[in-house]
Structure formats: C-alpha cells, structure tokens
Amino acid sequence: xxxVDSQVSPEIASQAAEALDRLxxxxxxxxxxxxxxxxGSPFWLEKKAELNFDPLTDVKSFDDLKKFPLxxxxxxxxxxxxxxxxxxxxxxxxxxxxxxxxxxxxxxRVVIEDHWKDYELFSDTLxxxxxxxxxxxxxxxxxxxRRLRLAVEHLAQHRDGICFCIDLxxxxxxxxxxxxxxxxxxxYKKHCVxxxxxxxxxxxxxxxxxxxxxxxxxxxxxxxxxxxxxxxVGIKGIFSxxxxxxxxxxxxxxxxxxxxxxxxxxxxxxxxxxNTLMGLACSKPITAADGYxxxxxxxxxxxxxxxxEFDDYNQVVGYGKTGRVKLYTLTDEFFVPGxxxxxxxxxxxxxxxxxxxxxxxxRPFHELATATTVGVY
Amino acid sequence: MITLSPLRWGKPYESLDFHDxxxxxxxxxxxxxxxxxxxxxxxxxxxxxxxxxxxxKYSTGELIEMSIKAAELFENxxxxxxxxxxxxxxxxxxxxxxxxLPEHMCRSNMVKNSFVLKNMGQIxxxxxxxxxxxxxxxxxxxxxRGVIVSYQAQTPILGAVLPNNSPGVHTxxxxxxxLQIGLALKPGSQEPWTPYRMVSAYIAxxxxxxxxxxxxxxxxxxxxxxTKTERSMIFGSAQTVAQHAGNPRVQAHxxxxxxxxLGDDIVDDWESYLDVMVESVLSNSGRSCINCxxxxxxxxxxxIAAAIAKEIGPVDVKPPTDPDxxxxxxxxxxxxxxxxxxxQQDLAESGVTDLTAEFGDKLxxxxxxxxxxxMVVHADSPDRAVASKxxxxxxxxxxxxxxxxxxxxxxxxxxxxxxxxxxxxxxAAGACTHIDRVNIGPIPTNRLNWLQPHEGNIIDFLxxxxxxxxxxLPVAAAV
Numbered sequence: 001x002x003x004v005d006s007q008v009s010p011e012i013a014s015q016a017a018e019a020l021d022r023l024x025x026x027x028x029x030x031x032x033x034x035x036x037x038x039x040g041s042p043f044w045l046e047k048k049a050e051l052n053f054d055p056l057t058d059v060k061s062f063d064d065l066k067k068f069p070l071x072x073x074x075x076x077x078x079x080x081x082x083x084x085x086x087x088x089x090x091x092x093x094x095x096x097x098x099x100x101x102x103x104x105x106x107x108x109r110v111v112i113e114d115h116w117k118d119y120e121l122f123s124d125t126l127x128x129x130x131x132x133x134x135x136x137x138x139x140x141x142x143x144x145x146r147r148l149r150l151a152v153e154h155l156a157q158h159r160d161g162i163c164f165c166i167d168l169x170x171x172x173x174x175x176x177x178x179x180x181x182x183x184x185x186x187x188y189k190k191h192c193v194x195x196x197x198x199x200x201x202x203x204x205x206x207x208x209x210x211x212x213x214x215x216x217x218x219x220x221x222x223x224x225x226x227x228x229x230x231x232x233v234g235i236k237g238i239f240s241x242x243x244x245x246x247x248x249x250x251x252x253x254x255x256x257x258x259x260x261x262x263x264x265x266x267x268x269x270x271x272x273x274x275n276t277l278m279g280l281a282c283s284k285p286i287t288a289a290d291g292y293x294x295x296x297x298x299x300x301x302x303x304x305x306x307x308x309e310f311d312d313y314n315q316v317v318g319y320g321k322t323g324r325v326k327l328y329t330l331t332d333e334f335f336v337p338g339x340x341x342x343x344x345x346x347x348x349x350x351x352x353x354x355x356x357x358x359x360x361x362x363r364p365f366h367e368l369a370t371a372t373t374v375g376v377y
Numbered sequence: 378m379i380t381l382s383p384l385r386w387g388k389p390y391e392s393l394d395f396h397d398x399x400x401x402x403x404x405x406x407x408x409x410x411x412x413x414x415x416x417x418x419x420x421x422x423x424x425x426x427x428x429x430x431x432x433x434k435y436s437t438g439e440l441i442e443m444s445i446k447a448a449e450l451f452e453n454x455x456x457x458x459x460x461x462x463x464x465x466x467x468x469x470x471x472x473x474x475x476x477x478l479p480e481h482m483c484r485s486n487m488v489k490n491s492f493v494l495k496n497m498g499q500i501x502x503x504x505x506x507x508x509x510x511x512x513x514x515x516x517x518x519x520x521x522r523g524v525i526v527s528y529q530a531q532t533p534i535l536g537a538v539l540p541n542n543s544p545g546v547h548t549x550x551x552x553x554x555x556l557q558i559g560l561a562l563k564p565g566s567q568e569p570w571t572p573y574r575m576v577s578a579y580i581a582x583x584x585x586x587x588x589x590x591x592x593x594x595x596x597x598x599x600x601x602x603x604t605k606t607e608r609s610m611i612f613g614s615a616q617t618v619a620q621h622a623g624n625p626r627v628q629a630h631x632x633x634x635x636x637x638x639l640g641d642d643i644v645d646d647w648e649s650y651l652d653v654m655v656e657s658v659l660s661n662s663g664r665s666c667i668n669c670x671x672x673x674x675x676x677x678x679x680x681i682a683a684a685i686a687k688e689i690g691p692v693d694v695k696p697p698t699d700p701d702x703x704x705x706x707x708x709x710x711x712x713x714x715x716x717x718x719x720x721q722q723d724l725a726e727s728g729v730t731d732l733t734a735e736f737g738d739k740l741x742x743x744x745x746x747x748x749x750x751x752m753v754v755h756a757d758s759p760d761r762a763v764a765s766k767x768x769x770x771x772x773x774x775x776x777x778x779x780x781x782x783x784x785x786x787x788x789x790x791x792x793x794x795x796x797x798x799x800x801x802x803x804x805a806a807g808a809c810t811h812i813d814r815v816n817i818g819p820i821p822t823n824r825l826n827w828l829q830p831h832e833g834n835i836i837d838f839l840x841x842x843x844x845x846x847x848x849x850l851p852v853a854a855a856v
Contacts, residue, residue, distance in 0.1 A: 180620050186604055217416040224423065248394040249414055256420055291393060 007319060008349055015355035019300060023356070024061045026301035030330040031059045039088030043075070044335060046083075062304070065328060066314045068337035073277075076107035084110045089333065097147035099276045102174040106145070109276050114333045115147045118279035119155040121299050122239075122272075125282045125353075126159075130237035130268030135207035137163040140196045140215050141242060142170045147276055148242070152210045164199045164206060168192050168215075193218045197226065200233045207234055212242040213249060216269075220257040231259040231267050241272035241280070244363055247292035254292070261288065272296070273362055277336055278303045278327050284351065284358065296362065297354035304328045307347035307359050310367075313340060316357075317347050324365055342368050379471070381459035381569055382411045383593055384576065385421050386428060387586025396566060396593065401477040401708040402697075404745040408459075408471065410569055415597035418561070421590055422534075422605040428559025429533035431587040437510035440555040441498045446582035447575070448494035452487060456577040463574060472570040473697045476542045477706030477746055480698050482661055486544040490571065493548040493827050494578075497555050503828040504552070504836050513836075514557055517845040527845030528836075534559035534590075535839065536606030538599040538613075539572060541565035542708070542769075545665055546612055546630065547575060548827065552835050554584055561590040561606060563599045567708055603627065608839055628838055632767045633666025633791030635822040638806070639674040639681075640797025641780045647674070647681050650796055650819050654681070654773075655688045657794070657822040659751065662705035663771030667792050669822045670767040672775045673759075673783050682732045682755040682775035689751040689771055690736035706746040707769070713740060713747035716768050720752065723763040730755045732775075759786045784809040791832065792822040 008016070034044045035055040048055060053067050076084075081096055089112050097115075098106040137156035143149040149165060156163035176185040196219055200206055211219065216230075216238065223229050230238075238258075253269060260266035273296040274280040281296040281303075298305040307323040309315040317323035325343045329336035344365045348358035382389040392411030399406050432440065450456060455464045463471075469487070473480045493500065501510060508528070512518035517527035535553040539562055540546060553560055564572040576589045592598045603609050610628045611617060618631035637654055639647060657669035674681060695702040707713035717740045724731055732753045733739070741748040751771035756764045764776045765788050778786060784805055787793070793812035796819050797803060803817050813832060816822070825831065 182600070182604070182620075217419070220416075221419055221423075246394055246414075248392050248412065249416070251393055252414065252416055252420075257416070 008351075012350055012352060012355055015352065016350040019350070019355045020062070023301040023304060026330055027062045027065060028059065030332065030335060031055050031065075033088060033332050034086065034335040037087075039086055039332075041086045041335075042083040062328075065337040070313065071336045071339040073107050073339065076109060077105040079108075081108050081110055084108075084334070085112075086333065095147070095150070096145070097276050098145040101145075102171040102178075107276075109147075109334060111147060112333050114279065114331050115151040116154045116158075117331075118299060118302065119151045120158050121302070122280050122282065123155055123158050126237065126239070126270070127268065130262060131159065131208045131239075132236060134160045135236070136161045136205050138196060138199055138206050138209040138211075139163050139165045140192065140209060140211040140219065141166075141168060142212075143167050144169055146170075148210070151280075155210075156208070159208075161208070164204060166192050166195045166199075189215070189218050190222075193222045197222050200235070201226075201228075205234070207236045209235055209238050211238065211240055213240055213245060213253070214243060216240060216253065216257065229259065230257060235267050237268040237270075239270050239272055241274060245271045245294050246363075247294065250286055250292040250294060251288070254286075254288075273359075275341075277334070277339060278305075278329050281305065281358075282354070284348075284354070293360055294362070295348040295358045295360040297348075297356065297358040298327075300354075300356045302329070302331050304330070304356070305341075305359055306357065307345060310344075313338070319347050319349050322346050322361075325359055325362065341365070378406060378408060379459050379461045379463070380409045380411070381573055381593065383413045383417070384586075384589055384591035385417070386424065386590055387580070387588070390417070398475045398567060398569065399745075400474045401706050401746045402743060407474050408569070410564075410566070410593045412594045413592050413598055414594060415601035418563075418590075418592050418594070418598050418601035419605050421592075422536075422561060422601070425532075425534040425559060425561065425606070428561075428588045428590070429530070429557060431585040432554065432557040432559060433514065434585070435557075437501075437514060437555055437557065440557065440584065441501070443579065443582040443584050444494045444497040444551070444555050447578040447584070448491045450581050451494065451575060451578035452491035454578070454581070456574060456581060458573050458577050463577075468570055468574055472544060472568065475567045475570070475708070476544065477697070477708045478542070478544065478662065478664075479695075479702035479705065481700050481702070482705065483544060485661070486571075489545055490547050490551065490575065493551050496827065497552065500828055501552060501555060501836075504830060504834055510555075513840060525845045525847060527843050528840040529843055530558065531839060531841055532558065532607035534561050534606060534608075536561045536563075536602040536609035538563045538602055538609070538611040539565045539568070540612035541567045542705075543612070543664060544568060544571050545661065547571045549630070549831065549835070550610060551575070553839070554579060554588065556836075556839060558839055559588040559590070561592065561602055563592050563594065563602055566593070569593060628833060630666065630832060632670075633668070634671065634765065634767050634789050635667050635669050635792035635794075636671040636673060636787055636790050637669050637794045637796065637822065638783055638787070639672070640795065640799045640802050641675055642797055642799045642802075644674045644677055647677050648684070651681075651684055651688070653794070653796070653819045653821050654685055658685065658753075658773045659689050659692070659703060659771045660821070660823045662703060663751070664705055664769055665823060667823045667825060668771070669792075669794070670773055671764060671787070672773055673778050673787060674775070675778065675780050678757075678775045678777040679730075679732075679755050682730075682753050685773065685775070686732035686736070686753040689753065690733040692751050692771070693737075694741050694748045694750070704748050704750065704770070706743075706748055708746050710742060710745070710747040712769070713749050714742070716770070717749060719766075720768065720772070723761075723766060724754065726761055726763070728757040729761050729763050729774075784811065787811055792816065792825075794818075794820055794822050 034040045095111045139152040153163040258267040262268035271283045281298045284295040306326045325341040327339045345359040345362040394412040395409045397406045398408040469483045472483045612630045618629040621627040621629040749770040756776045759778045763774045790812045792814045794816040795806040
C-alpha cells in the first residue's frame, strides 16, 4: 500500500502512518498464524508447498502480501469445508456461510466468531442518537445460509436490542429475474415487505434496521400506501448494503424516503460495503454538500481494500483515480492475501475517523458488468 | 453540449447521475442526460392521477387545438429543450449523431410525428368511429340512439418504455394527451430527442406541464413504469413481445415481419411492382417494423430477388448529412457483427442463396460503429429458416411458396401488402389473423394511413366500453 502523500494534513498523515504500522504488524501475526503447522488451516498449509517463497520468513509487511498469487474464490466451492478451519481453532463451534449458489456449487466460508467481531467493531461506528442502545431491530435482507442475518442479529444483541427477521431467499430472486417472471418477483418482494410492515406496526419498539437499497424503496412505498412512513413508524437509524449505492439514489433516499437529512430530523442512513469474505466497510458520513458521495473504508487491520490498476493488480492507483477494488482479509479465522472484487471505484484519501485509504463510487467492474445480475433484492 | 434533465410531472429534476449520449461515429459526447432510478419513478407514479386531473381542465377539443399548435412548433420552431434552445436543425443533427440515422431520415420521421399531431382531430374521429369525445371525458354520454354509451378510462396515464433507435414510433403515444391521459415516458438512451422535443412542444402549445413525466434511466426506471402504470407500451425484441403476450395492461411492440405477397394472377407481371418492393425494403434503412422482410410468390422468385438486389445491392455507406444516404449506422458495433453472424447461419442452409453477394462486403466496421449493407436472399421454400427472419437493416428474403399455402405459412405479419385482384385471395387475406394491417394492392408496407389503428386501437387500450344505466331518484336528493 502506498504511503499517504502530501495531499493530507500532517496530523492525518501521522495517523495514517500509525495505521500502516498496525497493519504491518497485524499482517505478520496473521501470516504466522495461518502458515504455522500448529495453528494454520489444512488449505493454507497445503498451499504453502506450492509457493516459491516462505511466508513465515519472507512476509515482513502488508506490501509483501503481493508475493502471494491472487486469491481465487473458486477455491471456496465444494468440500471438504473443514480444510479451511485453522488448527488453532480446532474443536470450536463453526459456522459456514455461503455466497452465490443460484446455480451450481456456492462459495462457502467458515466462521467461528468473525461475524460477531466484525459487527461489534461496526457497532462502534454507529451514532447512539440514531441507533439508540436497547432499541429493537428489523433485519430485512437475505437470510438462510448467509452471514448477514446472524451478524445483524448479533449487532442488535450487542447493542442490547432484539432483532426481528424476515426470510428472504436471494437465489430465488435471481431465478425469477432470469426466467423473466417479473410478476412473481413483485409478489415475492411484496410478500417480504408486507411481513416487515406487519412487524414494524405491531408495537415492538423497533428503531433500527438493516435493509438493502431496493427493499428500503419497497418498504417506503408500502408504508406510504398505508398513509405512513419509515420515520412515522419510529425508525431512527438504518444501515444498508448488499447492492450498489449511487449518490443519486442516496439523495433520493434522504430527500424523499427518510424525511430529509438526519441533522434536520430525518432518519439516519449509512451505506455499507461488504461481503462474506471481508466483513463490513463503513462509509464516511454522507452529506448533500459533498454531493452525496459515498466513500467506504475497510475495517483495518482485520481487512483492507486497495484500488488497483486495471492492467496491474499489484499497482495502486493515485488518489481520485479509478481502478478495480482489491480485498484482503486478515483475521485468525480467514486469510485472503488479495482478492479481486467484482467492483471498481475511485481511491479515497484517509481521514480522521478512518486514517487509511478508502474507495468511492463503487460500481460493477466494467468488464464484468454486463454478465452480472446486480441489485437483485 | 446540451443537458437533459428528468421531468417529474412538469418539474425538471437535477439528477446527480448522468448518462453521456455520444456521437455514433466519433464517440464525442453530444448530450448529458440526467438519470433516475425506479424509486423516483414509483414515487411519482403514485400521483399519476394529478396528470389526468390537469388535462381534464381542458376539453378534448382544446387539447386537439393544442396538438395542432404543437405540431407546428415541433416541426418548425425553436424550443426550450433541456438547458438549451433547440432549432429544427439542432434536433436533426443531434438525433442523427446519436442514432446513426441519416439526417434526411430524421427529418422524415419528424414530419411523420408532426403529421399525427396536426391531424389529431381526424385521427381520433376515425379511431373512435365518430364518437363525441366529451363522452371519453365524462365517462358516459348519449349518441342520439336513446342509449347511454360509456367509455371508462382505464388509467390516468400511459407509460412507455421507448426505443433507442426508431424515431418513427413516437406517433403511437401522441394521441394520449388529447384523450386527457398523462404520459410517463422512459426515453431511449440514444434517442431522448423526440420525447423531449415533443413534450416541450406540447407544453409550449399550452398543455399543462403536470401531464408529463420523462424518466431517463436504466432498466429499473423502465421496470417501474411497466409495473406501476395500468397501461403501458414497450418497444423491444420478439422476446420482449413474448414476455408481455396476453397482458392486457401492456402493449408490446417488436419486430414486424412485414411482408409483400404477390398473387398468382399478377406475379408474371412482377416488374410492375419492383418499386413498391424496393421502397418497402429500403426505406428508413430497413429499421422499422413496417419495413418489408419477406416477399412471397409462387414463381419468378429468383428473378424478383435478383432485380431487387440489383437496385439495393450497390447501396453503400455515405455521410449522414448526405441527402442520398440510405444506410443507418449500428451505434453498437457488436449488434452489427452479431446480426451478420446470424445472417451467415441463415445462408448456410441449403436452398438459400445470397443475390447480393456480387455487390461487395456487407459488414463495414468503423472505430465506434458499424454498418450492414443491403442484402436480398432467395429461399426456395418457406421451410428455410430465413423465411421468417427480420433484421435491423435492409434485408429481405424472397420466398418461393404456392399461393394456396402462403397465408397459412407467413406467420405474424404487422403489415401485409397483398398484390392481387383475385377475390378469393383478397377475402382470405382479410380473414387471415396472422396479418395486422392489410394492404390490398401495390401499397408499400412503410406507407401507413394514420387514420387507421396500428397494432391495436389506442382507444380500446386506454378506455373500456361498458354499460352505464341511469334512473331518476323517486325523491329529490337533499343538496
């Protein structure tokens, strides 16, 4: 990762340097854990034999992760799933979470406590005035074998609340779209949103929720048809993710669904960016003055993102320049030394709250965009 | 560079997302079009009734007068379009630059749209078979037979997902306004010009701006229009049409598979109809659903194909400003290469012959676009796959088929020109449900009489005829 240049204040530059030190230290620790015989996972210990370097001696910094070949998500398809469990965590209760899988074998990631830790860290970024502690939550998003449902529930519990959930199967949604069964799609969406409306209007003191942008739209519409609104049913804070956010959508959301900016009494909404591999990247607070620009910053040092050149995935682009999003996961449960996301965006500067690089304008990688079904739920 | 903003019931909306419309040949940006998502559309459509309320403040007669005024403004005026003043020449340059259509064809389409506006009174008179239009406004009325007639509006607005590259189709939604039905339109990404200029002309002519929604955007904007309006039109492929088949809320317009059928009684004299055939195939660069894609006859088919090929085979790419330019560009080059690949497959079948082979390369590739030059193929039987094909360039198959089998085998045919004096064939063509618009005699398929319905009568689509009975109260109601 390139060091912060002279474009930021000396104070931020100093914070960024400290963050980089922490990242380097964390990288060393993580690599040693995953490649030591007594703690590493069978997958990485086997992979070690194929490498032309020794991770235990040749990785001295975050930048040295570039010595690894790119992580291939196809490695996550099929079993045995236990090969991903680090020996250091042997015997602990283990979850498996899946992504994809509308057709064929889904990608599986094992998790022990990472989803709890990620969301506890995320909780620290949520403002209490908009996500009041002790209030209940609604999880209106993909359920089943996905980590999101359990993670959001844990977030609610971590903040002393109880989480209400709706069943939503995104694989069925993708099938409906591919079959062109748009009426069924609408009915399924309505089926989910109707349940959410019922829960929200049943006196459960729900003040916070997770949902996807499309479901938020549908929920807002359903409430408006019933003569009420997201604000009027008592929601104070929403964290949203799962599909692409654009500044225009965010502006529409703030101005026309959430009762205006949170500082003027509207519902607070924070976009997030993440997946089963990485966890959750938070966004810099969005404002009208900043053109509703959305910048994400990974939960460093447990995960990091870079924006890299389209033709050289080891070369980070300059600040403000466009490139493909590259992801690293560095926890003691899961190790991803560089995975090329299916997204592109612009590299963002560190700032006080997150003194490391971020990415803005995230959208499907242009070379894959036409082949990808995005924004399905 | 002109900037076009979404219009939300007459109010321009400054979007944060823009789509660049680029010149088909150079790739240079020529317009920025603000985009909205499905959420904005859905939000607005909840207030669609206001569009009709605004139009109901004016009589249909007044709105017809405004349409006539709008015709003049659309065809000859300088109008406020987006953030610019747009003259007729500006419009023609812009439309040609983004669609790849030669400028003289853009002007022809402009005249066609203007004609419909100008003749709106007569068109509605014909489509309603002389109904007093106040009956549509009030929902019921008397026609002098001592029986109430009632036509109930099925929707306050007509939605439309408009095409990218066919400026002629806009005639289809224009009658909505004098029928006091508002419009929610998603303009094509490369052809925002006609809907924007038309709406501007209507507003300048006095139609309330609240009657119009213009929602440029992606698939979800179009999807919202289709799912949230009670009546909508969509323009697309055969697959799009199939997807909406049987849905009374949607009028789907796709390929036309328009054809010319030569009767046995006149086919020996086929040369007399060569001009009709050539015009039907070549006009508007073969892009329209009303262009002829099949010519069917029982004999002389190879000679007919060779004669058409001799006329249109030499047609080559010319600058769009050239008044003799006959070919439109494929603004997405891959569409041309893909189409050409499909044609090659058609030609590989035994019994199919390319009569234009001697006129040089067909696929002309440029940096940012591509062209396909005219092709005429001969099929020795309706069994050949090419007999039922239609492509977006001047392409026709001349199919050998006994007259007795023709009407059974032609398949869906938007415009069927049947050239014959054989009364039996004429009667059979009139009864043939494959054919939508039937022309008896040498009428080019592209020459439509707008006083007659096209792909269904818009009156029947927007209004429902029903019973409406009235009885006096035995006691006067308290006021």
